[in-house]
Amino acid sequence: xxxxxxxQRAAEIESFKVMDLLKRARQLESxxxxxxxxxxxEPDFGTPAPVAEAAKVAIDKxxxxxxxAAGIPELRxxxxxxxxxxxxxxxxxxxxxxxxxxxxALLLAFSLLTDAGQKMILSDPGYPCNRQFLRVLExxxxxxPVDASGNYQLTAESVAAHWDQDTAGxxxxxxxxxxxxxxxxxxxxxxxxxxxxxxxxxxVDELYHGLTYGFDATSVLQIQPDAFVLNxxxxxxxxxxxxxxxxxxxxxxxxxxxxxAQNLFISPPTVSQYAALAAFEPDTIAILxxxxxxxxxRRDLLVAGLRDIGFELPVTPQGAFYVYADASxxxxxxxxxxxxxxxxxxxxxxxxxxxxxxxxxxxxxxxxTTDLDxxxxxxERIRQKVVG
Amino acid sequence: xxxxxxxQRAAEIESFKVMDLLKRARQLESxxxxxxxxxxxEPDFGTPAPVAEAAKVAIDKxxxxxxxAAGIPELRxxxxxxxxxxxxxxxxxxxxxxxxxxxxALLLAFSLLTDAGQKMILSDPGYPCNRQFLRVLExxxxxxPVDASGNYQLTAESVAAHWDQDTAGxxxxxxxxxxxxxxxxxxxxxxxxxxxxxxxxxxVDELYHGLTYGFDATSVLQIQPDAFVLNxxxxxxxxxxxxxxxxxxxxxxxxxxxxxAQNLFISPPTVSQYAALAAFEPDTIAILxxxxxxxxxRRDLLVAGLRDIGFELPVTPQGAFYVYADASxxxxxxxxxxxxxxxxxxxxxxxxxxxxxxxxxxxxxxxxTTDLDxxxxxxERIRQKVVG
Numbered sequence: 001x002x003x004x005x006x007x008q009r010a011a012e013i014e015s016f017k018v019m020d021l022l023k024r025a026r027q028l029e030s031x032x033x034x035x036x037x038x039x040x041x042e043p044d045f046g047t048p049a050p051v052a053e054a055a056k057v058a059i060d061k062x063x064x065x066x067x068x069a070a071g072i073p074e075l076r077x078x079x080x081x082x083x084x085x086x087x088x089x090x091x092x093x094x095x096x097x098x099x100x101x102x103x104x105a106l107l108l109a110f111s112l113l114t115d116a117g118q119k120m121i122l123s124d125p126g127y128p129c130n131r132q133f134l135r136v137l138e139x140x141x142x143x144x145p146v147d148a149s150g151n152y153q154l155t156a157e158s159v160a161a162h163w164d165q166d167t168a169g170x171x172x173x174x175x176x177x178x179x180x181x182x183x184x185x186x187x188x189x190x191x192x193x194x195x196x197x198x199x200x201x202x203x204v205d206e207l208y209h210g211l212t213y214g215f216d217a218t219s220v221l222q223i224q225p226d227a228f229v230l231n232x233x234x235x236x237x238x239x240x241x242x243x244x245x246x247x248x249x250x251x252x253x254x255x256x257x258x259x260x261a262q263n264l265f266i267s268p269p270t271v272s273q274y275a276a277l278a279a280f281e282p283d284t285i286a287i288l289x290x291x292x293x294x295x296x297x298r299r300d301l302l303v304a305g306l307r308d309i310g311f312e313l314p315v316t317p318q319g320a321f322y323v324y325a326d327a328s329x330x331x332x333x334x335x336x337x338x339x340x341x342x343x344x345x346x347x348x349x350x351x352x353x354x355x356x357x358x359x360x361x362x363x364x365x366x367x368x369t370t371d372l373d374x375x376x377x378x379x380e381r382i383r384q385k386v387v388g
Numbered sequence: 389x390x391x392x393x394x395x396q397r398a399a400e401i402e403s404f405k406v407m408d409l410l411k412r413a414r415q416l417e418s419x420x421x422x423x424x425x426x427x428x429x430e431p432d433f434g435t436p437a438p439v440a441e442a443a444k445v446a447i448d449k450x451x452x453x454x455x456x457a458a459g460i461p462e463l464r465x466x467x468x469x470x471x472x473x474x475x476x477x478x479x480x481x482x483x484x485x486x487x488x489x490x491x492x493a494l495l496l497a498f499s500l501l502t503d504a505g506q507k508m509i510l511s512d513p514g515y516p517c518n519r520q521f522l523r524v525l526e527x528x529x530x531x532x533p534v535d536a537s538g539n540y541q542l543t544a545e546s547v548a549a550h551w552d553q554d555t556a557g558x559x560x561x562x563x564x565x566x567x568x569x570x571x572x573x574x575x576x577x578x579x580x581x582x583x584x585x586x587x588x589x590x591x592v593d594e595l596y597h598g599l600t601y602g603f604d605a606t607s608v609l610q611i612q613p614d615a616f617v618l619n620x621x622x623x624x625x626x627x628x629x630x631x632x633x634x635x636x637x638x639x640x641x642x643x644x645x646x647x648x649a650q651n652l653f654i655s656p657p658t659v660s661q662y663a664a665l666a667a668f669e670p671d672t673i674a675i676l677x678x679x680x681x682x683x684x685x686r687r688d689l690l691v692a693g694l695r696d697i698g699f700e701l702p703v704t705p706q707g708a709f710y711v712y713a714d715a716s717x718x719x720x721x722x723x724x725x726x727x728x729x730x731x732x733x734x735x736x737x738x739x740x741x742x743x744x745x746x747x748x749x750x751x752x753x754x755x756x757t758t759d760l761d762x763x764x765x766x767x768e769r770i771r772q773k774v775v776g
Contacts (some may be wrong), residue, residue: 010648047447052448065430103653116526118395132652168395240454241451241657243488243654262403262407262517263401264491265631266491269630271659
C-alpha cells in the first residue's frame with residue numbers, strides 16, 4: 001500500500017514555517033544553548049490561579065460529563081454580562097455559543113456562512129488558519145493585501161473593491177495577528193455598511209481584546225449588533241491549553257449553529273467551562289490587568305529597540321502581543337534571515353511567510369511573550385549581528 | 389437585516405430528534421416526575437478517580453499550555469503501548485494522533501480522505517454525525533441499509549455492491565452505535581480486502597472497544613495494519629466531558645494529518661491529555677473492568693426484559709451500551725411512540741430516526757447508562773403501557 005495519495009484539500013493545507021524553526025530551537029537548547037523564544041503566540045503567564053482552582057473544584061464535584069453543545073447556560077450568561085460590563089452591549093445569552101477554542105468558533109462560523117466556492121475577504125497578512133478553514137470547507141478566501149498605509153487592516157474601500165458575486169462576507173481581526181493593529185471605529189462602521197449593503201456577513205476576530213495598551217478596543221457589536229464575533233479564553237484570559245472560546249451570532253443563526261455544534265463537537269470541554277466561570281471574577285481580572293500592563297511595557301521596549309536597530313515599524317502596534325517588523329534594511333528574504341537569527345543569535349522569531357504573501361519576505365513577527373530581561377537580551381544579540 | 393439565509397450546508401445538517409425529547413424530559417422532572425433516562429449516549433459512572441486526580445496534579449503543575457497538535461508524546465506512546473498490551477499490535481507512537489474527542493478524529497480522517505463530491509460508505513442505521521461531517525466537508529455518504537440478517541453491519545458483499553468511482557472508502561463501527569453489534573473477524577478481513585482492491589481506505593470506529601461482553605473485540609489493526617482507527621477516551625475510559633480521542637493512521641498520512649490538526653485545532657485539551665495518562669494505569673483499568681461487568685449485567689437484564697415485553701431483538705447486542713429494539717409489534721411510528729413512552733411512562737429513549745432511514749420508524753434505541761433498578765423500573769412502566 002506504499003504510495004498513497006490523499007485528498008487535494010489535505011495537500012493544499014499549509015504547515016507553519018515556524019514549526020521547523022521551533023524544532024531546531026529545541027535542538028539547540030538540548031545542546032545547551034540559551035534560546036530566547038519570541039516565536040510563540042501564547043502568553044507566558046499561564047492560567048490565572050483562581051481559574052485553576054475553579055477547575056479543580058469542578059473536577060471534585062464530578063462536573064466532567066458532556067454539556068449542552070453551546071456550552072453550560074451559566075457560562076453563556078456570564079459572557080453576556082461581560083459584554084454589558086466591558087462594552088455596554090445588551091446581548092441575550094442565547095446569542096453566545098461556547099466553543100472548543102476560537103478554532104471551534106471559526107469552523108462553525110465559516111460552515112454557516114459559506115457554501116462550496118464562496119469566499120470570505122481576509123487581510124494579507126493575517127492569522128494563517130483562517131484561510132485553511134475555508135479550504136477544508138471547500139470555500140475560498142479573497143486575500144486583500146494590507147500595509148502600513150491602511151494601518152495593516154482592511155478598509156471599507158478595499159472591501160468594496162474586492163467584493164464579487166461569490167463573496168459571502170468579511171473577516172476582520174482587531175487587534176490583528178500578526179500586526180497588532182486595531183480597526184478605527186469609523187472604519188469599522190464603514191466596513192459594516194459596505195458588507196450590509198451587499199447582503200454579506202461581517203465576522204470580527206476579537207481574540208486579542210483586553211490586550212490593547214492605553215485604551216479599550218470597541219467591539220463590533222457596539223457598532224453592528226448583527227455581526228459575528230469570535231473570541232477566546234486563550235489570550236487575555238490566559239487559558240490556551242483549556243481550548244475554550246466563543247462565538248457571538250445574530251439571533252437568527254443560533255439554531256443552525258447549535259445543530260452544527262452538536263454534530264461537529266458534541267460539546268466544548270466541560271472542566272474548562274467551569275474553570276472559565278472564574279475568569280470573570282474581580283480577583284482574576286486584577287491579575288489579567290497586571291499582565292496587560294506587563295505586556296504594554298514589553299511592547300514599548302521591543303518597539304523602541306527594534307526601531308533603534310533599524311527595523312521599520314511605520315505603525316506602532318496597539319494590541320495583541322506581536323510586533324510585525326519590516327526587516328528590508330537587512331534582508332529581502334526573512335525566511336532565511338529568521339534561520340540566521342536562530343543560528344547566530346539564538347533568538348526564535350516567525351517569518352512573515354507564515355502570515356500570507358504580501359511583502360511577507362520583508363517581515364518578521366516578534367512575540368513579546370517573554371519578560372523584559374529576555375527581550376533586552378534578544379535585542380542585544382540581534383543588534384550585535386546586524387549592526388555589529 | 390431580518391430575513392437571513394445561511395449556507396446550504398447549514399440547512400442540511402440535521403438535528404438530533406432526541407434533543408426535543410430530552411428537553412421535555414427535563415421539563416417533566418422540573419414538574420416533579422421521576423424520569424428514567426435511557427436516551428443518553430454517555431456512561432453514568434463519571435470520570436474514574438485516578439484520572440480525576442491526575443488532572444488536578446497537572447493543573448497544580450501548571451501543565452495548561454498548548455501542546456503539540458498531535459498530542460503530548462508521552463500520551464501517544466502510552467496509547468501505542470495499549471495497542472501492544474490489548475491487541476498484540478506493534479504501533480509506532482507517531483502513527484497515533486491525539487484529538488479533541490473522536491469528533492476531532494472524524495474531522496481529520498474525512499478531511500484527509502475525501503474531496504468535494506467523494507463518498508464514504510456508511511451503514512444505515514449508524515452514528516448520525518458521521519454523515520454530517522461529510523456534508524460539512526462537501527463530501528457525501530453512501531448509506532447502505534443493514535439489518536439483522538447481516539448482524540446490522542456492512543459486509544464485504546454490500547460494500548462491493550455499493551462501491552462506485554466516487555467512493556473514497558468505508559467507515560465501519562464495531563461495536564456499533566446504535567445496534568451494539570461487532571463485525572466478525574472474517575468479515576472484517578473480507579471488507580478490508582474489498583476496500584484495498586479498489587484502492588480505497590478503511591476507517592474503523594472502535595470507540596466502544598473495551599465494552600464488549602464475554603469477549604474482546606479484534607482491532608482492525610490486527611487484520612489490516614494500514615487502516616484508520618477512530619477511538620475515544622469517552623466510552624470505555626469514562627471521560628466524556630474531557631473531549632479526548634485519538635486517530636491511528638498509516639505512516640504515510642501522519643504529516644498531512646498533523647498539518648491539518650495544527651490549523652483546525654491548534655492542540656487537544658491539555659489537562660485532559662495529562663489526565664488520560666492515568667487512564668491506562670492498573671488501578672483505573674480495574675475500575676473500568678468492574679464497570680464493564682455492570683454494563684454486561686444491564687445488557688442482559690434489558691435484552692431479556694424487552695424481549696419478554698414483545699420487542700424484537702433478532703441479534704443480541706455484543707457491545708457498547710445500546711439496545712436497538714424493533715418495536716413493530718407496537719407501532720409503525722417509533723418517533724411518536726417515543727413521545728408516548730416519555731409522556732405515559734416517564735422513560736426517555738431515542739427514536740430510530742436519529743440513526744438513519746432504513747426501517748428507522750420501527751426501531752428504538754435504549755441506552756443502558758443507568759443502573760439495574762432503574763432499568764427494571766423502566767421495563768415495568770413500559771410493560772404496563774404496551775402489555776397492560
